[in-house]
Amino acid sequence: MTIPARPPGPSSERRADRPLRITVLSGGVGGARFLQGLLHLLGQPGSTPAEVTVVANTGDDIWLHGLKVCPDLDTVMYTLGDGIDQERGWGRTDETWHAKEELAAYGVEPTWFGLGDRDLATHLVRTRMLDAGYPLSAVTAALCERWRPGVRLLPMSDERVETHIVVDDPEEPSGRRALHFQEYWVRLHAQVPARAVVPVGLDAARPAPGVLEAVEGADVVLLPPSNPVVSVGTILGVPGVREAVRRAPAPVVGLSPVVAGSHVRGMAAQLLAALGVEVSAAGVAGHYGARARGGVLDGWLVDTLDEGDVERVRASGIACRAVPLMMTDHDATAAMARAALDLAHAVGEQGHA
Numbered sequence: 001m002t003i004p005a006r007p008p009g010p011s012s013e014r015r016a017d018r019p020l021r022i023t024v025l026s027g028g029v030g031g032a033r034f035l036q037g038l039l040h041l042l043g044q045p046g047s048t049p050a051e052v053t054v055v056a057n058t059g060d061d062i063w064l065h066g067l068k069v070c071p072d073l074d075t076v077m078y079t080l081g082d083g084i085d086q087e088r089g090w091g092r093t094d095e096t097w098h099a100k101e102e103l104a105a106y107g108v109e110p111t112w113f114g115l116g117d118r119d120l121a122t123h124l125v126r127t128r129m130l131d132a133g134y135p136l137s138a139v140t141a142a143l144c145e146r147w148r149p150g151v152r153l154l155p156m157s158d159e160r161v162e163t164h165i166v167v168d169d170p171e172e173p174s175g176r177r178a179l180h181f182q183e184y185w186v187r188l189h190a191q192v193p194a195r196a197v198v199p200v201g202l203d204a205a206r207p208a209p210g211v212l213e214a215v216e217g218a219d220v221v222l223l224p225p226s227n228p229v230v231s232v233g234t235i236l237g238v239p240g241v242r243e244a245v246r247r248a249p250a251p252v253v254g255l256s257p258v259v260a261g262s263h264v265r266g267m268a269a270q271l272l273a274a275l276g277v278e279v280s281a282a283g284v285a286g287h288y289g290a291r292a293r294g295g296v297l298d299g300w301l302v303d304t305l306d307e308g309d310v311e312r313v314r315a316s317g318i319a320c321r322a323v324p325l326m327m328t329d330h331d332a333t334a335a336m337a338r339a340a341l342d343l344a345h346a347v348g349e350q351g352h353a
Contacts, residue, residue, distance in 0.1 A: 027231025032079035037333025081147030190267035223254035290317030
C-alpha cells in the first residue's frame, strides 16, 4: 500500500517539495486507534511523505480535584506516544491507583472517575501551566514534547467547553437534569436515555491557533470513526470550523462509527437517538450531510455489513464505498486509512470536492 504520488483534490496541486497535508478531526479512543493505523500506513516503504495534524475534541474535558483533565487529547497523545493502556484504550500503561484509593479513603467525591498515578502527572503539569497563563494549545504542544506522537496535536479551542447530557430525573421540578458528559458515560455507562446534548460554552469558543489553517491548508480532511455527536460534532460546532471545512479545497472523507445498526464502541447510538438521527451508517452520513448540499462530506466509508446503505448515501450527494471498518489490528486499520485516502483521491479526480 502506498499513498498516491499526487494529493487528492483538483485544487491541491501540491508542490513536490512539500509533504501531503492530512488533517483529522478526532475524538478519543476510536480516533486515536484510527490515527495509529494512518501513521502505520504512512510509515510503510514507498509512501509519500505526509504531515498529519489532529484537531482533537475538548468538549469531554472536566475539572477534577482542582486539575484540568483532557481525555481525548490525552488518549491521542498516549496512544500515538506508545503510553496507552492497550486493553482499556485509555489511561496509562502499567498504571497504579494509589492516589485514587487514598482520595476514596478520605471520602472525596467523585469516586466514579479515577485518575491513575501516572496519568495524574500529566494533569498536574497541564494545570500548573494553565495557571501560569499558558493557553491549552501551548500546554498541549509542551506535553507532546515528551510523548512525540508523530502528529501535530491541536485542541479544538483554548476556551473552556464542556458537554452536558440531559437525562430524566423525577426528583427535579422540571423532570430532567443535566449531567457532565463524563458522569453520563463513566458513572452511568450511558445506560439511561439521553434527552438532549448541551455543549456548554461552545457558542463563545474560538478555534485554537492553527485549527482553521490546518483545515483550509489540507490536501485531505478526514473524519475518523469517532462519535459524530460529542466528538467530531463538537469540533464542527466551534464557530468557524464547520465553515472552514465547507470551504476547504481538499476532499473531506469520513468513516462510519456505526456498523450493522450499532456503534462499534462508546455511546453514539444513544446520542444520535437524542438528536433524532437514525442509528445507521447512512443515518450518520446524513447527519454530517453532503458538502455539495450544505454539509461537510464529499466521501463516506461504510462497513461491508452495511453495503446496502451505499446507494442511499450516494443518492444524498456523497461518494460512498463499503470496506471493512473493524480496527482489529494496525494492518486492518491501515487498510481503512488507505481506503479513505483512495476515496478522497477519487473524489478529487471527479471534481466533487
